[in-house]
Each structure stands twice: as C-alpha cells, then as structure tokens.
Amino acid sequence: MNLSCQDVTDLLAEIFDRSLPVEVQTFVERHVHTCPDCGHRVDTYRATVVISRSLPKCDRLVPLPPAFEERLRTLLRHAESRQC
Numbered sequence: 001m002n003l004s005c006q007d008v009t010d011l012l013a014e015i016f017d018r019s020l021p022v023e024v025q026t027f028v029e030r031h032v033h034t035c036p037d038c039g040h041r042v043d044t045y046r047a048t049v050v051i052s053r054s055l056p057k058c059d060r061l062v063p064l065p066p067a068f069e070e071r072l073r074t075l076l077r078h079a080e081s082r083q084c
C-alpha cells in the first residue's frame, strides 16, 4: 500500500488518536518517516492538539467582529484552494 501526502493529511486525526488499523498505521509511519513534509505536518498537528488541550475551557462564545470574521473566512478559502 502506497499512501500519498493527501492520504496522510486526511488521516491526521486518526494518526494522532492511533485509531487506524495496525497495518494502515504501519504504512502511515513509513510514509511519515520518509516524507519531511508529512513529518512536519504530523508534528504541527500534534503540537496544535497538545496546546489546544492545555488551554482553559471557555464557557461562553464571544462573536467575532464582522470585519475580522470576513477576513478570516477569506484567508481560509485561499488556504483551502492552495492545498495540494
């Protein structure tokens, strides 16, 4: 089984949770060890989850200022269209 970088990206949550079948996890680990981009992606995802879980819980949602929300949505759309 050969995995693409997109396959690894699509499986980030399962990789982190170690919820993949053992044989798939082995192929993922093989790819990540030989692909610096995916290695960096997995490390970044792991760090993001660890940092997010260390933040205090917020018991109320605060709406974003409309101009900031629109700019953020525009940036996210651009980022999504540039993914390989």
Ligand SMILES: [Zn+2]
Pocket: 004, 005, 008, 031, 035, 037, 038, 039
């Ligand atoms: Zn890769």
